Structure formats: C-alpha cells, structure tokens
Amino acid sequence: MAVFLLYPTLTVVGGSFTTDDGSFTLGNVTAIFSSPYRESFLRSIELSALTAVIGAVVGAVLAWAVVAGRPDGLLRRFVTAAAGVLAQFGGVTLAFAFLATVGFEGLVTVVLRDSLGVDIAGTWIFELPGLALVYSYFQIPLMVLVFLPALDGLRPQWREAAQSLGGSAWTYLRLVAGPLLAPAFLGSMLLLFANAFSAYATAAALVSQGASIVPLQIRALQTGEVVLGQQNVGKALGLGMVVVVAVVLALYALLQRRTSRWLR
Amino acid sequence: MLPDEVLPDEVFPDEVFPVKWARRAVLLVLGLYFLLPLVAMLDFSTRGRGGQRDLSAWRAIGADSELLHAILVSVELAVLTALLMLLLLVPTMTWVHLRLPRLKRLIEALCLLPLVIPAIVLVVGIASLYSWVTYFLGDSPLTLTFVYVVLVLPYAYRAIESGLTAVDLRTLSEAARSLGASWPAVMLRVVLPNVRAAVLSAGLLAVALVLGEYTIASLLNFTTLQVDIALLGKRNAEISIAVSLAALLFAFALLLALSLAGARRRRSRGATPLALAAYQAENA
Numbered sequence: 377m378a379v380f381l382l383y384p385t386l387t388v389v390g391g392s393f394t395t396d397d398g399s400f401t402l403g404n405v406t407a408i409f410s411s412p413y414r415e416s417f418l419r420s421i422e423l424s425a426l427t428a429v430i431g432a433v434v435g436a437v438l439a440w441a442v443v444a445g446r447p448d449g450l451l452r453r454f455v456t457a458a459a460g461v462l463a464q465f466g467g468v469t470l471a472f473a474f475l476a477t478v479g480f481e482g483l484v485t486v487v488l489r490d491s492l493g494v495d496i497a498g499t500w501i502f503e504l505p506g507l508a509l510v511y512s513y514f515q516i517p518l519m520v521l522v523f524l525p526a527l528d529g530l531r532p533q534w535r536e537a538a539q540s541l542g543g544s545a546w547t548y549l550r551l552v553a554g555p556l557l558a559p560a561f562l563g564s565m566l567l568l569f570a571n572a573f574s575a576y577a578t579a580a581a582l583v584s585q586g587a588s589i590v591p592l593q594i595r596a597l598q599t600g601e602v603v604l605g606q607q608n609v610g611k612a613l614g615l616g617m618v619v620v621v622a623v624v625l626a627l628y629a630l631l632q633r634r635t636s637r638w639l640r
Numbered sequence: 641m642l643p644d645e646v647l648p649d650e651v652f653p654d655e656v657f658p659v660k661w662a663r664r665a666v667l668l669v670l671g672l673y674f675l676l677p678l679v680a681m682l683d684f685s686t687r688g689r690g691g692q693r694d695l696s697a698w699r700a701i702g703a704d705s706e707l708l709h710a711i712l713v714s715v716e717l718a719v720l721t722a723l724l725m726l727l728l729l730v731p732t733m734t735w736v737h738l739r740l741p742r743l744k745r746l747i748e749a750l751c752l753l754p755l756v757i758p759a760i761v762l763v764v765g766i767a768s769l770y771s772w773v774t775y776f777l778g779d780s781p782l783t784l785t786f787v788y789v790v791l792v793l794p795y796a797y798r799a800i801e802s803g804l805t806a807v808d809l810r811t812l813s814e815a816a817r818s819l820g821a822s823w824p825a826v827m828l829r830v831v832l833p834n835v836r837a838a839v840l841s842a843g844l845l846a847v848a849l850v851l852g853e854y855t856i857a858s859l860l861n862f863t864t865l866q867v868d869i870a871l872l873g874k875r876n877a878e879i880s881i882a883v884s885l886a887a888l889l890f891a892f893a894l895l896l897a898l899s900l901a902g903a904r905r906r907r908s909r910g911a912t913p914l915a916l917a918a919y920q921a922e923n924a
Contacts, residue, residue: 386765434670437666437670438666438667438670440663440666441663441666441667441670442667444663451667453896453899453900454896456895456899457892457895457896457898457899458674458892460848460895461848461888461891461892461895462674464848464849464852467852467853467854467855467866468854468866468869468870468873468884469852469866469869469884469885469887469888470677471873472681472869472873472877472880472881472884473677473678473680473681473881473884473885473888474677475873475877475881476677476680476681476683476684476685476881477676477677477680477681482680482684483676483679483680483683483684484676484680513674513677516670573758574758574759574760574761576758576759576760576854576855577854577855577866580854580855580858580870581854581869581870581873591758591760594760594761594764595760595859610764611764611765614758614760614761614764614765615761617758617760617761618756618757618758618761621756621757621758622756625755625756
C-alpha cells in the first residue's frame, strides 16, 4: 500500500521540484505554465468542462427517465449494468467503437456518404470535438450512476404535498425538487469533470501522435521523446493534474455533505 | 427490452406536458445513441470482401496466439488482484470495524486516496519503482497485481463498507466470542457469511476494472488485453473491433449478473444493485 501508492506520489511531488541531477528547482513547475503545456492544460480543462456539462445534463435526464420505472425493474438493472460497463470499463474499447461508427470507414460515415453524399469523415474525430463525443459515451453513464441515488432520495410525499397545496408540476420542480437536487447535480458535474480530466486510455488509443491534452503530454514525456533537462517536467505535469483533481474533489466533498443533509 | 407496464400511468394527474411520452422519447433516443456504436462495431467486424458478411475477423481471434496470451494474462491479473485485495481489505476492515473504530477515518482516507491521483500520474511515479520490482520479482506482467490492488481499493472499499455496516457485526461477534469462538473462527464462520454479497460484488468489480485497465499496463510495457487491443488496432482494425465488442459484452454480462445476484441475496439497503451505483459514485 505504502510502496505502491505513497512512494509514487512522493516521487511525483519530489521530482517536480528537482532537476535531472537532483538539485532543487522551480523550473519544472514554471515550465507547465508556459507553452506548450499551458495550452494542454487549458485544452484539458476545456474538454473536461464541456463533457462534464453535456454528461451531467443528458445523464440527469436519462436518470430521471430510468428512475420513474420500478426500482427493481428489468429496465433499471439493464441501464445500471450498461452504465457501469461504459463508465468504468470503456477506455480503449470505446475508442474503437467510436472509430467503427464515425471513423473513415465507420457505419455512420459510410451510410451518410452513400445515401446523402455527405462526407463527415475527417480529422475532427482526433481533435477536441471528436474527443468530446467519445468522452460523452462514458460521462453520460457515469452521471446516471451518480445521480440515480439522489433521485431515489426524493420522497413521493414531497410531491404529493406540493400537489395538495395546489402547486403544478412546474412549481414542484422549481421550488422543491430543483433546490433539493441542485447540490447533487453540481457535485456530480464536478465528479464528471475530474473523471474526464484524469481519463487517459480513450484519448491514447484514439490519438497516437502528438499531444493535445495533459495526459497525452505526459505520455510523450514518459515514452522517450524527452529533451535533456526536461525529464522531470512530466512529474510536474502530474503534480498539476493531482492539484486540479484534488481541488475539484474537495469541492465535491463539500457539496456531498450538503446533499446528504436531505437525501438519505 | 423496455417493458411498458413498468411506466406509472399517472405521474402527474394535472399534467399539461405528457410526461409518459417524454420519458419514452428520452429512453428511445438515448437508447439508440448508445446502441449505435455497438451495431457499428458488429457491422465493421463482420464486413467481408465485396460487401458480403463474413466472420473471418471473429475467427481470427482464436488464431491470434499473442491475443490469447494477452487475454490469459489479463484474466490471471484480474483473479490475483481480486483475491489479494479481498485478503487485504476484508480482515483489516472487519478488525477496524470491531476493535479500532478510531482508525476508521484513516483507513477510509487511505483507501479513497487513489481517486485523487489519476492513473497516468501514478504511472509516472511508479516507473522508477518498477525497475526494482523487475529486479526482485522478474519481469512477469503479473507484478502489475500490486498496482492494481491500489487502483481498485476505493471501489472495493465502498462495496465492503456497505456490506459491513448493513449487519450488526459487533453483536454477532460478541455473541460468537462469548460462546467461545476464536477470532479466526469469528472471521470465517460469522463475519464472512454475513458480508458474502458485498465481498462478491467487490471481487467482481475488481475483475471488471482490471480487465479494462490500459493506462498503467501500456506505459509500463506489459501486454494485457487492452494493450493488445490497442496494438491490434494499428495492424488489423477488424479484429481489434471484434475483440472490443466481445470485451464490452462480457463486462456487461458480468455486471448484470452482479446486479441480479445482489438483488436476490438481499432486498434491503445493503447490497442491492443500487449499491453498485452508490460505490461507483466515487469514480474519478
């Protein structure tokens, strides 16, 4: 435990502040704020934020559609199992699923080309829009998993109370369910952000050359394309990622405490 | 697939907006959105020459010895990781639960820590460590077990924790102790049977996570299932897509079995399929 978790963490932290020959420096840390690493961080954050918002909104709607069914119904089991697979297992397989769908010879590409004469193939799938589309395949399911317990916590009595006092469905949503679910929704969105931010496998399988987002930047530094004097920049990038994820998850923990006040 | 009778007919009696239809539309559209890539994978992997269907890519899976080896490695890793994790976590957590409740926060923090450290960062720190590991233990990919145990800790912790809190362990163990049972006997014959469902789900979850792991294995140059799929993708897209589809369906079957098994064992709050959602909630 200590060896395989704490040691690597300390190596990353220590390495961030040392030069190749072991003396102290702030050079690595300042390097991540300059080009091209700054752009990578910005792009990573942009991608994570975009997919977190898409995932949260669509996932919440799907969770609502699922939760209205019977709690032990087949539909619900089916959806939770599928969401579990896509949210956790995905990675490389999702990248290939995506290539088979909208890649150069993918199903959708071919069908659109043959029937409508529209060619959607292009390099966009290896860039930000493509990554955002693939990421949504694991972000939406994750949102469903995270948001379902919150929706389950809404007691039917609350809705009945709102109704018996003459409130419409909209009033209920706006004044009761909305405020109750808001912390859970925001918290889930933060979780999705952290998830997308630390995701590596999908992007790595999809983009084999170049490095647009931070995890790929780390891969490039890790697999040998190292300029002399920069071997600890990868560690500094890692440290940067840990800091971002830690801040996001700390906010998440705060919101979680607020949520659990109502939803048990 | 989507049985209509589960839909409540009158969600909102005074509804202007037809909720029932909105719900069906949502399920249909998103169902298609998620099924499309699967269909595309099936289509892609069965494409033959001249617009015909053939199964050559699927047959090639069995003929690719490298791939079969990678699958074997991944399965071995998954089983070893699950066993080691359970061996480590169940006794420790039970002990803390019964005898050292003050340490609970510490253990929890330690188990959830891997969530804050992305796998890609872990691998950066661990790379130098692995030259020592290979020095002492050889360069077998099975040495990945140790990292994977750390990786699955947060998920396994939550699964086992929900199992342990669902039963009144203290009373049970005190009863067993006062009747003269030794601590190992308490562990094996009282605690374990009571948290069986949680242990099972923690184990299966670990298996699924390990089978899907790519980041660490690929950057430490070990050929596991996912790494080999990614490599194959550069040589022969059809086979890699066939394997991907098979792997996805296998993982789905595993999780569905887990959800059904959990539901049969226990209908209360402990280890229902909802628990699956709850402990996956911490995913990051």
